[in-house]
Amino acid sequence: MxxxxxxxxxxxxxxxxxxxxxxxxxxxxxxxxxxxxxxxxxxxxxxxxxxxxxxxxxxxxxxxxxxxxxxxxxxxxxxxxxxxxxxxxxxxxxxxxxxxxxxxxxxxxxxxxxxxxxxxxxxxxxxxxxxxxxxxxxxxxxxxxxxxxxxxxxxxxxxxxxxxxxxxxxxxxxxxxxxxxxxxVAGVYTTDPNIEPSAQKLDAISFEEMLEMARLGAKVLHPDSVSYAERFRVPLRVLSSFEPGSGTLIRFDACEDKRNQVAGIACSKGQAMLSLSRSDDSPDPFAAVFSLLAENGVEVDLVTKAGMDDGVSFTMDADRLSWALKVLDEAALGLSLGPLMFEKSLAKVSVIGAGVHRRAEATAKVFDILGNEGIHVKLMATSEIKLSLVIDEADLYRAVRVLHHAFELNKV
Amino acid sequence: MxxxxxxxxxxxxxxxxxxxxxxxxxxxxxxxxxxxxxxxxxxxxxxxxxxxxxxxxxxxxxxxxxxxxxxxxxxxxxxxxxxxxxxxxxxxxxxxxxxxxxxxxxxxxxxxxxxxxxxxxxxxxxxxxxxxxxxxxxxxxxxxxxxxxxxxxxxxxxxxxxxxxxxxxxxxxxxxxxxxxxxxVAGVYTTDPNIEPSAQKLDAISFEEMLEMARLGAKVLHPDSVSYAERFRVPLRVLSSFEPGSGTLIRFDACEDKRNQVAGIACSKGQAMLSLSRSDDSPDPFAAVFSLLAENGVEVDLVTKAGMDDGVSFTMDADRLSWALKVLDEAALGLSLGPLMFEKSLAKVSVIGAGVHRRAEATAKVFDILGNEGIHVKLMATSEIKLSLVIDEADLYRAVRVLHHAFELNKV
Incomplete structure (x- = not known):
């Protein structure tokens, strides 16, 4: 093709x-x-x-x-x-x-x-x-x-x-x-070969998938350059200058025969999670919280608000956690926030592919696989083509390996 | 002043x-x-x-x-x-x-x-x-x-x-x-203080003198910048960034009271001398010789043609000597040149000052001083404000010291 x-x-x-x-x-x-x-x-x-x-x-x-x-x-x-x-x-x-x-x-x-x-x-x-x-x-x-x-x-x-x-x-x-x-590196891999030796080089990947891979820790390409390439419809190829090979082509069109598949597993360490709740029945304070964080240069990553529950949880770089806590502590009273809960030493693992969203069983499968390994999922967020999970940093490599195997990425 | x-x-x-x-x-x-x-x-x-x-x-x-x-x-x-x-x-x-x-x-x-x-x-x-x-x-x-x-x-x-x-x-x-x-360095000195410890910093020096000092090996200022400063009448001051002091001012107008004096002794090592003669009575080949050298990137420094003698002698950087000899050897026959004579391991010492040209005794004095020291002058050239001598490199420091003393530069 x-x-x-x-x-x-x-x-x-x-x-x-x-x-x-x-x-x-x-x-x-x-x-x-x-x-x-x-x-x-x-x-x-x-x-x-x-x-x-x-x-x-x-x-x-x-x-x-x-x-x-x-x-x-x-x-x-x-x-x-x-x-x-x-x-x-x-x-x-x-x-x-x-x-x-x-x-x-x-x-x-x-x-x-x-x-x-x-x-x-x-x-x-x-x-x-x-x-x-x-x-x-x-x-x-x-x-x-x-x-x-x-x-x-x-x-x-x-x-x-x-x-x-x-x-x-x-x-x-x-x-x-x-x-x-x-x-x-020789191209884009289904996951980090240093973590899972059976990781396979992909011949092609869609822009959307590459963008998620890039954002979620596959350090091959800078996410901005992928967005830029997509916007201007520039075919992008990642390849090695150290060894011959055709690398990985990043395509406008997802390959039809891979439409339901998972392209790769991306991961990143050094995450922290903060959970906020409200202290009273005053109007929802969370919009104010996030603009306050943005003003102070804190970038938040995954954000979840779980249904009827009054709380919000989000992840961020652990390096910036103490700064974020300082900013929020000072504002807590004025914003009617309850006690701040936080956790460090977390990691994010993401299953990426055009098939993730449409295959409802992907979510069940991920919970099943990780549950069998005794790995606790602390936070989960999905998008059109990815499913991200926050887990203990200590569980990361094991999680990558079992997911890579379960989604048959060693047979790409 | x-x-x-x-x-x-x-x-x-x-x-x-x-x-x-x-x-x-x-x-x-x-x-x-x-x-x-x-x-x-x-x-x-x-x-x-x-x-x-x-x-x-x-x-x-x-x-x-x-x-x-x-x-x-x-x-x-x-x-x-x-x-x-x-x-x-x-x-x-x-x-x-x-x-x-x-x-x-x-x-x-x-x-x-x-x-x-x-x-x-x-x-x-x-x-x-x-x-x-x-x-x-x-x-x-x-x-x-x-x-x-x-x-x-x-x-x-x-x-x-x-x-x-x-x-x-x-x-x-x-x-x-x-x-x-x-x-x-703290300014422009009467000579290199590493050679003659009694060398004195000059408070002022004329552009012409500075230009000669710069060209003749006082590495304080680049000659082009001195010419440029003179042309645009920019007062120039050389001073140390390591210690306080007013440095040396390079002036448009030579100081009246120093008009007859010697400003300093400059020197440079690594010189070579070439002597050319003509092989027959054909027209003077030396114009052709110097354009040939220029075309081949050989810069010549002092050039002397001694009266009735048919020969020409000139000095140049010893580093480029073998190249110059190659260029001249190849052209010797066509240019009616006789055998090439050359000498390496030479040095140039120059007495600089507005007074050099007008004081006829300066020349005699230099010959006298160096002769008393047993230092043989191999070539000599003068300009408005300088008197340059080519001697054996081994004699250089001794020559600088006796000239510095004889012109009373330790009492500036």
């Missing part, structure tokens, strides 16, 4: 993004240059998007941290955007050495326009005229990922993982045949 | 350039930030120009060297210009922490326009409107030295030591009261 080429897309034009480990050393840069040179010979048109060399962004963050851990986002962007400029220049040299015409370009040169949200800017527009001129001359543009420039000429960054978004935005604007995200 | 302020210059506006060792670590950046904050409180208006942190530019050159020692200058500039962007962002953070309003700016943001000679670009124009807006708002602009952008938006660099030129260009465009070059 092959991916249909979008009408008007440029056949054989590929935007290829290489992450930090893929360009983490001079040796790795040479390896990638060799691959790119070969693809060039085979007739591919290529635009490269690079991250900083592995470790470089952390080195720069550490330098800034020594001066001021609360340094302004504007200056942080000026600082950390240099990492990508180093790797693109080095890649241009490695390609030139092989006789391949290439040119490194920073975001200001490409004209990657973003808003002015330093540290987590969004791409508003990409000018592709210059890139198209270079491609027409047989020159490979090598673009700094992660960076942008705002309307005032300020240097911005898209936040961690933002190089994926740069690649998708360029692929969309250039109508590339595919946006290929090269990483250190 | 105080320096007259140029008509129309902005009193108390200082462009301050800090070199690599001055911002070589987080601790050093904090020290400079503290000095800048104090100067701000005392009412100074400041524009900072920074080099990359010491070692950073070499680290980047080494990375490129691993890929391709002959990498294109365009990509080298893209690469090495990142070093300055790191130090300006860190300095902005260190100032912000102290409550001082500051903003880091790269060359594209300031609009430092250069030609397109990658690796050794010349500044053509600097737009100061944005800098003036920031100054008017009490914000200290922190500008990346060494970088520029050409008319196509390409990143350029001014060559090593180019941050001095950036500072002078900004001081000229802003009509600053002074351009202050902060370095790791």
């Amino acid at each position: 092959t991916q249909e080429v979008r009408s008007g897309s440029n056949e054989r034009l590929y935007v290829k993004k290489f992450g930090g480990t893929s360009v983490g050393s001079i040796e790795r840069i040479e390896v990638i240059a060799e691959q790119v040179a070969k693809a060039q010979l085979s007739g591919e048109h290529q635009v490269l998007v690079l991250s900083a060399m592995a470790g470089e962004t952390n080195r720069l963050f550490a330098l800034a941290g020594q001066i001021d851990p609360e340094a302004s986002a504007r200056e942080m962007d000026m600082l950390v955007s240099t990492g990508e400029q180093v790797s693109i220049a080095l890649m241009a040299m490695a390609l030139a050495k092989r006789g391949v015409k290439a040119k490194s370009l920073n975001a200001a040169q490409v004209q990657i326009h973003t808003n002015s949200q330093f540290g987590r800017a969004s791409i508003e527009r990409v000018d592709v005229q210059y890139l198209q001129e270079l491609l027409a001359q047989g020159i490979i543009p090598i673009v700094a990922g992660f960076q942008g420039r705002d309307q005032f000429g300020e240097v911005t960054t898209l936040g961690r993982g933002g190089s994926d978004t740069t690649a998708v935005a360029l692929a969309a604007a250039l109508k590339a045949q595919e946006c290929q995200i090269f990483t250190d | 105080t320096q007259e302020v140029r008509s129309g210059s902005n009193e108390r506006l200082y462009v301050k350039k800090f070199g690599g060792t001055s911002v070589g670590s987080i601790e050093r950046i904090e020290v400079i930030a503290e000095q800048v904050a104090k100067a701000q409180l005392s009412g100074e208006h400041q524009v900072l120009v920074l080099s990359a942190m010491a070692g950073e530019t070499n680290r980047l050159f080494a990375l490129a060297g691993q890929i391709d020692p002959e990498a294109s200058a365009r990509e080298m500039d893209m690469l090495v210009s990142t070093g300055e962007q790191v130090s300006i962002a860190l300095m902005a953070m260190a100032l912000a922490k102290r409550g001082v309003k500051a903003k880091s700016l790269n060359a594209a943001q300031v609009q430092i326009h250069t030609n397109s000679q990658f690796g050794r670009a010349s500044i053509e124009r600097v737009d100061v409107q944005y800098l003036q807006e920031l100054l008017a708002q009490g914000i200290i602009p922190i500008v990346a030295g060494f970088q520029g952008r050409d008319q196509f938006g390409e990143v350029t660099t001014l060559g090593r030591g180019g941050s001095d030129t950036t500072a002078v260009a900004l001081a000229a465009a802003l009509k600053a009261q002074e351009c202050q070059i902060f370095t790791d």
Whole structure:
């Protein structure tokens, strides 16, 4: 089953993004240059998007941290955007050495326009005229990922993982045949192979499924880049820069024959759960609670309100728990909240697939499987294509393994 | 004797350039930030120009060297210009922490326009409107030295030591009261204090003298920046960022009372001398020889042609000698050159000062002093304000010491 080429897309034009480990050393840069040179010979048109060399962004963050851990986002962007400029220049040299015409370009040169949200800017527009001129001359543009420039000429960054978004935005604007995200894994797996060795690489996955996998802890792709790719209908492929293979294609259309299936099991640790109740019969205080948390920068994840019960439970990063408790404690009286209950050392495990919602037995099955293992489900939430459960962190790996087996993901 | 302020210059506006060792670590950046904050409180208006942190530019050159020692200058500039962007962002953070309003700016943001000679670009124009807006708002602009952008938006660099030129260009465009070059020495000395401990710091020196000192191995200032400062009549001051002091002022007008004096003794090692003769009576081949050397990137320094003698002798960097010999050997027959004579392990010592040219006895004195010491002068060349001698490298320190003493430079 092959991916249909979008009408008007440029056949054989590929935007290829290489992450930090893929360009983490001079040796790795040479390896990638060799691959790119070969693809060039085979007739591919290529635009490269690079991250900083592995470790470089952390080195720069550490330098800034020594001066001021609360340094302004504007200056942080000026600082950390240099990492990508180093790797693109080095890649241009490695390609030139092989006789391949290439040119490194920073975001200001490409004209990657973003808003002015330093540290987590969004791409508003990409000018592709210059890139198209270079491609027409047989020159490979090598673009700094992660960076942008705002309307005032300020240097911005898209936040961690933002190089994926740069690649998708360029692929969309250039109508590339595919946006290929090269990483250190062979593709998207049914679950983390470090937890369950029988995990299988998926040949294809739908955008919706990938989005849930990405949000729920499969660290292959940044969720923003998946949303962006879906919005602009850019076929996205995840593949390894370390070994050959066709990776995993992220498709617009779910495969018909997999419509009722489960695609994978995603998981993440370091969760906390808070439960709130009301102290009296005054109007529902929970809307006020969540806006208060949002104002104070606390992101909540799964939220459940169980029927007739007056309480609300939600999950969040355990790292931010003490801050959230402080915020809520101070507001408790004014908001008519009862005592706050919380639990730490929790994990979230999610069963993801187009089939989850429609197969009512999936829910029963999950409870049955975990119940047989003596794993207590503390909170559960469902969406169109996922079913998420909160359990004790200590039970996580066991839960992943039994679910992976029960949904026959080792036979994908 | 105080320096007259140029008509129309902005009193108390200082462009301050800090070199690599001055911002070589987080601790050093904090020290400079503290000095800048104090100067701000005392009412100074400041524009900072920074080099990359010491070692950073070499680290980047080494990375490129691993890929391709002959990498294109365009990509080298893209690469090495990142070093300055790191130090300006860190300095902005260190100032912000102290409550001082500051903003880091790269060359594209300031609009430092250069030609397109990658690796050794010349500044053509600097737009100061944005800098003036920031100054008017009490914000200290922190500008990346060494970088520029050409008319196509390409990143350029001014060559090593180019941050001095950036500072002078900004001081000229802003009509600053002074351009202050902060370095790791207290000022310009009568000679290298490591060679002659009685060397004295000069309070002032003329541009011409400074230019000769800079060209002849006093590594305090880059010669291009001195020429640039002279051309735009920017008062230049060299001072230490490590210890207090007023440094050395480089003046438009030589001090009247020093007009007949010697300002200092400069020296440099690693010289080679080549002597050429003609093989027959065909027309003088030496013009062709020097254009051939220029075409092949060989820079010659002192050139002497001794009267009736048919030969020419010149000095050059010993590092490039084998290359020069190869170039000349191949051309020898066609150019009617006789055998090439050369000598390595030579040094150049120069007596510099407005008085050198007019005091005929200076020449005699030098020969006398060195002769008494048994130091053989192999080549000599003079200009308006200098007298340069080529001697054996092994004699250099002794020559510097006896000349320094004989011209009474320990009593400046």
